Amino acid sequence: xxxxxxxxxxxxxxxCVGVLTLMLQAAWQRNNVLAQGLTVLTLTLALGALIRQxxxxxxxxxxxFEHEPIGGFFSLLLLMVAISVALLQGPYMGKxxxxxxxxxxxxxxxxxxxxxxxxxxxxxxxxxxSIELMSLSMLAMLAYxxxxxxxxxxxxxxxxxSGAATSxxxxxxxxxxxxxxxxxxxxxxxxxxxxxxxSGFVLVVAGLAFKLSLVPLHFWTPDVYQGAPVNSTLLxxxxxxxxxxxxxxxxxxxxxxxxxxxxxxxxxWMAIASMLLGNWLALQQRSLKRLMAYSAIAHMxxxxxxxxxxxxxxxxxxLEGASYYLLxxxxxxxxxxxxxxxxxxxxxxxxxxxxxxxxxxxxxHPWLASVMTLAFLSLAGMPITIGFIGKFYLxxxxxxxxxxxxxxxxxxxxxxxxxxxxxxIFTLFAPLQRDIQQxxxxxxxxxxxxxxxxxxxxxGILPGLLGDELRRILAIG
Amino acid sequence: xxxPIEHGxxxxxxxxxxxxxxxxxxxNTLFMLMSMxxxxxxxxLAFILAGSLWQQADxxxxxxxxxxxxxxxxxxxxxxxxxxRAHVSDLNIDKLDELRG
Amino acid sequence: MEQALVELWPILLxxxxxxxxxxxxxxxxxxxxxxxxxxxxxxxYESGILxxxxxxxxxxxxxxxxxxxxxxxxxxxxxxxxxxxSFEQVGVxxxxxxxxxxxxxxxxxxxxxxxxxxxxxxxxxxxxx
Numbered sequence: 001x002x003x004x005x006x007x008x009x010x011x012x013x014x015x016c017v018g019v020l021t022l023m024l025q026a027a028w029q030r031n032n033v034l035a036q037g038l039t040v041l042t043l044t045l046a047l048g049a050l051i052r053q054x055x056x057x058x059x060x061x062x063x064x065f066e067h068e069p070i071g072g073f074f075s076l077l078l079l080m081v082a083i084s085v086a087l088l089q090g091p092y093m094g095k096x097x098x099x100x101x102x103x104x105x106x107x108x109x110x111x112x113x114x115x116x117x118x119x120x121x122x123x124x125x126x127x128x129x130s131i132e133l134m135s136l137s138m139l140a141m142l143a144y145x146x147x148x149x150x151x152x153x154x155x156x157x158x159x160x161x162s163g164a165a166t167s168x169x170x171x172x173x174x175x176x177x178x179x180x181x182x183x184x185x186x187x188x189x190x191x192x193x194x195x196x197x198x199s200g201f202v203l204v205v206a207g208l209a210f211k212l213s214l215v216p217l218h219f220w221t222p223d224v225y226q227g228a229p230v231n232s233t234l235l236x237x238x239x240x241x242x243x244x245x246x247x248x249x250x251x252x253x254x255x256x257x258x259x260x261x262x263x264x265x266x267x268x269w270m271a272i273a274s275m276l277l278g279n280w281l282a283l284q285q286r287s288l289k290r291l292m293a294y295s296a297i298a299h300m301x302x303x304x305x306x307x308x309x310x311x312x313x314x315x316x317x318x319l320e321g322a323s324y325y326l327l328x329x330x331x332x333x334x335x336x337x338x339x340x341x342x343x344x345x346x347x348x349x350x351x352x353x354x355x356x357x358x359x360x361x362x363x364x365h366p367w368l369a370s371v372m373t374l375a376f377l378s379l380a381g382m383p384i385t386i387g388f389i390g391k392f393y394l395x396x397x398x399x400x401x402x403x404x405x406x407x408x409x410x411x412x413x414x415x416x417x418x419x420x421x422x423x424x425i426f427t428l429f430a431p432l433q434r435d436i437q438q439x440x441x442x443x444x445x446x447x448x449x450x451x452x453x454x455x456x457x458x459x460g461i462l463p464g465l466l467g468d469e470l471r472r473i474l475a476i477g
Numbered sequence: 478x479x480x481p482i483e484h485g486x487x488x489x490x491x492x493x494x495x496x497x498x499x500x501x502x503x504x505n506t507l508f509m510l511m512s513m514x515x516x517x518x519x520x521x522l523a524f525i526l527a528g529s530l531w532q533q534a535d536x537x538x539x540x541x542x543x544x545x546x547x548x549x550x551x552x553x554x555x556x557x558x559x560x561x562r563a564h565v566s567d568l569n570i571d572k573l574d575e576l577r578g
Numbered sequence: 579m580e581q582a583l584v585e586l587w588p589i590l591l592x593x594x595x596x597x598x599x600x601x602x603x604x605x606x607x608x609x610x611x612x613x614x615x616x617x618x619x620x621x622x623y624e625s626g627i628l629x630x631x632x633x634x635x636x637x638x639x640x641x642x643x644x645x646x647x648x649x650x651x652x653x654x655x656x657x658x659x660x661x662x663x664s665f666e667q668v669g670v671x672x673x674x675x676x677x678x679x680x681x682x683x684x685x686x687x688x689x690x691x692x693x694x695x696x697x698x699x700x701x702x703x704x705x706x707x
Contacts, residue, residue: 125538125539128542128543129542132546132550136546136550136553139553143557146560149564152557152560152561152564153561155557156506156554156557156558156573157573159510159550159553159554160500160506163513163514163516163517163554164496164513164516166517167493167513167519170521170523171489171519171520171523173524174489174520174524174526174527177524177527177528178486178523178526178527178530181531181533183535183539
């Protein structure tokens with residue numbers, strides 16, 4: 001490992017140092033505010049380091065990692081999510097929580113580290129380690145409130161099922177390794193594929209589809225989302241989805257041409273099923289977290305459409321579309337969960353989650369309700385929000401490829417989605433029923449929410465602002 | 478005389494199936510954790526076999542990584558199990574059915 | 579099969595020899611050995627400490643923590659072992675990397691020690707029946 005490679009790894013190294021510092025801090029002097037400050041500082045430094053040496057072309061860092069524009073863009077998204085969670089955890093936890101505060105930040109940094117490494121991986125070993133680092137530390141955060149039985153239940157289910165999914169993923173990689181004799185992802189998939197190798201690849205896709213909660217492997221999502229503390233749910237719905245998707249798209253772009261037709265068929269069905277089933281099941285939900293879980297399934301279906309199209313036509317345009325859509329999804333998720341976080345407390349048995357509990361939020365906390373409304377409109381793909389542009393990108397691409405099944409499923413899904421998103425919005429504006437408490441103070445977190453909301457609107461009104469920039473950031477076209 | 482490599486992969490498939498059946502059929506959460514562990518180890522064994530097929534040490538390295546990951550996973554699982562004991566008196570997975578919608 | 583027998587015959591011989599030896603010793607001692615019938619003959623440990631209570635004592639789950647720490651730290655030595663094997667090849671860089679690895683482990687250990695995960699408090703001792 002040369003010094004130059006170390007220099008390229010700087011954002012990762014900063015996070016590592018942050019983790020160790022926080023551990024020492026927790027060992028000597030427990031302090032809620034200090035831990036939060038250190039975390040935000042670490043993440044900001046990492047963000048700065050990443051922007052400072054933003055990759056313009058692909059460079060390998062030892063055998064295990066690579067530094068390339070698309071991964072860089074995803075890392076930016078991941079750091080943004082991690083900063084949001086770190087800022088929200090303070091108000092969510094309050095000053096005198098029964099749970100310890102520092103460990104949450106340690107786990108947050110660890111899962112952020114895992115996700116960034118996952119995006120950078122180019123070797124089976126680094127994929128395994130980073131994907132597990134990410135999901136195991138996330139698992140501990142899902143059960144962070146030890147008094148909540150539901151959180152423990154959700155975490156236990158997630159642990160058992162994700163263990164099974166991981167074994168699928170590993171088995172798939174083992175089969176690919178057995179047939180090709182290579183462990184680098186690019187070389188592993190470039191050799192001609194026999195039946196064994198093909199089934200291995202399908203197993204890998206299944207393992208990743210579990211983490212993305214695509215339809216045949218989506219069943220864990222609502223339970224885990226509902227059980228977990230709302231801030232950890234935010235992390236699960238954004239961080240792990242974005243990072244795994246980065247790997248997913250990297251893998252399916254490597255498929256050899258003779259296997260492409262089969263994969264396109266399989267992934268198309270998965271995407272269509274996710275979009276329809278996710279939106280359909282979300283219709284009947286009263287719990288907002290379950291609703292977001294089904295909505296996440298549907299949105300992952302939309303993003304998968306981009307992946308399917310990517311195999312059909314030239315990659316660059318599709319990567320742009322997928323990145324934009326994912327950005328829109330992450331921004332909206334962050335905002336919705338941020339509002340819920342500000343209205344809930346970690347120490348209570350339940351988060352504010354039931355839809356009737358939110359009734360009339362606008363009349364009491366107009367700002368929070370407006371932010372939430374905008375976020376839901378963006379998820380529904382309404383104009384002047386970033387979600388509209390994201391959907392527009394994908395639809396144009398799908399039409400260009402004349403993938404009419406996908407287009408139909410997207411349109412039907414969006415129409416159904418619009419219905420239940422509007423239902424939530426109407427609830428927010430209904431007459432006030434009972435008092436809703438929000439966390440007072442926490443100005444920093446609220447300012448951050450404001451910044452993200454502004455971004456949502458700005459990019460929705462002026463898509464060109466990022467559209468051209470995005471092409472440069474991703475170093476394509 | 479060496480054992481043919483196909484036998485090894487049959488063993489992998491059998492181990493994995495045993496783990497899966499255990500995960501699906503068992504009611505005790507502790508045994509479900511064990512079954513999950515068997516599944517992970519089946520995959521790890523597959524890496525060793527693949528490594529020996531190509532006469533490389535890489536398969537064994539990956540094996541070490543996998544058992545490290547599995548140890549962390551089981552540590553977390555047991556910790557969750559102990560917390561669950563405080564809420565539910567036994568380890569029956571069917572007691573965990575409050576999340577539905 | 580033929581070849582396997584050729585390769586394995588020392589082990590088979592060893593097994594057979596052990597069986598014969600064990601059987602022979604037991605047989606000879608039953609025939610020749612003196613028989614006494616004292617009051618402590620049938621205790622499990624004739625000359626040790628007398629067993630007390632039930633073997634199925636409930637242990638507090640704090641001991642599980644030790645087991646897990648052991649498993650985790652034990653696995654980490656595996657990585658050091660891999661480093662030790664390739665010590666010549668990896669050179670100074672490998673040495674520095676191993677040092678960093680050990681440093682991280684050390685910080686984890688310090689963390690565990692300071693938050694009191696290594697203490698056995700009174701209430702964690704096994705319950706007395």
